[in-house]
Amino acid sequence: MAKISIDIESVKKGLSEIGYIISDCIERDNNGFNWQIKFSNSGACVTIYDTNDKKNSVVNGKCEAGEKEALKEIVDLLKCKELEIPLNNAEIVGLINSKQETEYYDFKQQWKDDNSGDLLHDILCLANNQRNRDAYLIVGVTDDYNVIGVDEWKKSNEIYDYLREVEFAHKTPIVELLRAYYKWLKIDVLEIKGTQDVPYYLSKQYRQVGTQIYTRNGDTNTPKNKTANYHDVEHLWEIHFGRDKN
Numbered sequence: 001m002a003k004i005s006i007d008i009e010s011v012k013k014g015l016s017e018i019g020y021i022i023s024d025c026i027e028r029d030n031n032g033f034n035w036q037i038k039f040s041n042s043g044a045c046v047t048i049y050d051t052n053d054k055k056n057s058v059v060n061g062k063c064e065a066g067e068k069e070a071l072k073e074i075v076d077l078l079k080c081k082e083l084e085i086p087l088n089n090a091e092i093v094g095l096i097n098s099k100q101e102t103e104y105y106d107f108k109q110q111w112k113d114d115n116s117g118d119l120l121h122d123i124l125c126l127a128n129n130q131r132n133r134d135a136y137l138i139v140g141v142t143d144d145y146n147v148i149g150v151d152e153w154k155k156s157n158e159i160y161d162y163l164r165e166v167e168f169a170h171k172t173p174i175v176e177l178l179r180a181y182y183k184w185l186k187i188d189v190l191e192i193k194g195t196q197d198v199p200y201y202l203s204k205q206y207r208q209v210g211t212q213i214y215t216r217n218g219d220t221n222t223p224k225n226k227t228a229n230y231h232d233v234e235h236l237w238e239i240h241f242g243r244d245k246n
Contacts, residue, residue, distance in 0.1 A: 006050055006079055008035050014078040017085050018181035019093040042183065044068070046075055054080050070184040086178045092138060092189055096182055099145040101219035103129045107141035111154060111188070117207035117224070120166060124200055124214045125221040126192045127173040130232060132239050133194040135216075140187035149185030153177075159190065167204040169211070171197040199228075199236040 012022055015037070023040040027033070033050040043062030057075040059068045077083035086092075095105050106126060112118060126135035140149040156177040163172055174193040181187065199213045212227035215236065222228045228236075 006048065007081075008048070010081070011048065011075065011078045012037070014083065014085055015075075017090045017093070018074070019090075019097075019183045042067070044071055046071065048075060048079060064184075067184045074181070074184060086180050086189070088178075088191075089180050092136065092178075092180050092187070093182055095136065096138065096141060096145065096147060103216045103218060104131055104133055104135040106137055106216075106219070106221075107143070107145065108137060108139045109142045109148065110150070111139055114162070115207065117209035119162070120206055120209050121214065121221065121224055123163075123173055123175065123190070123192060124202075124209070125216040127194075127200045128198050128213065128215040128228070128236055129194070130215060130217065130235060131194075132196075132198060132236075135192045135194065137190040137192070138187060139190070140182070140185065147182045147185055147187070149182065150188055151186075153179045153186055154188050166206050167202060169201050169203040171195075171200065173200050196239060196242065198239050199233065 008025070012025060016022060020039050021041045022037060024038040026036045028036060035048045037046040037048070044059055044067060045061035047058045047060070049056045055076050057072050057079065059072045059075070063071070074083065096107075101107060104126065106122060114120070122137055126137060129135050139154070141147050154177060159175060159177050163175070174195060176191045176193070178189040178191055179186070180189045199215070201213045202209060202211045205211055208224050210224065213233050213236065214222040215228040215232045216222070217232070227233070
């Protein structure tokens with residue numbers, strides 16, 4: 001069996017991108033060459049052995065419930081370059097650590113049955129954010145910013161099928177569902193692209209979501225039964241027609 005070529009710097013980079021803060025990485029020659037990685041924001045201690053075994057990493061230390069097994073799987077995949085971490089995963093970790101919500105990102109504890117159109121309302125408000133930048137709906141974070149993760153990542157086709165049910169006035173928001181991490185926990189991140197096609201709104205009511213224009217100011221969405229104020233709507237149309245002065 002061919003020996004795995006371990007790029008320890010790539011492993012460390014991957015762990016940093018998902019939110020682990022590495023406090024030490026020690027090279028050792030003890031029962032075979034290995035690296036021992038410690039963190040300042042986790043009691044876990046990871047040992048990576050330089051052998052031809054793909055799954056020989058060991059996680060010890062004072063781990064949270066479920067962390068030992070999940071972190072071992074992540075490290076083994078990183079070691080073999082079989083894990084693709086979203087390019088903006090580190091940004092998402094930073095947003096979570098900020099412990100606040102703004103006009104371009106919102107936290108949800110879990111995906112909900114969308115009988116009232118809550119998901120669509122969130123997408124419209126984030127897509128029409130006043131900064132006209134890429135926005136994020138981050139699922140797996142409670143209202144008090146505690147990261148609990150999701151059991152399994154949501155399938156992208158569920159989101160795309162959902163949006164196909166909706167009659168948008170001119171364009172459908174461009175979205176991408178990311179399989180992201182916060183440390184060892186899986187989180188879903190629905191990225192809504194910022195484009196000049198704002199404002200996005202419906203041509204036909206969908207459940208409790210009307211045909212008016214919604215936006216997001218600070219951490220607050222326009223209520224479903226109201227419309228965004230005149231100034232905010234004007235600003236969105238200025239972006240649409242390339243007249244934005246900001």
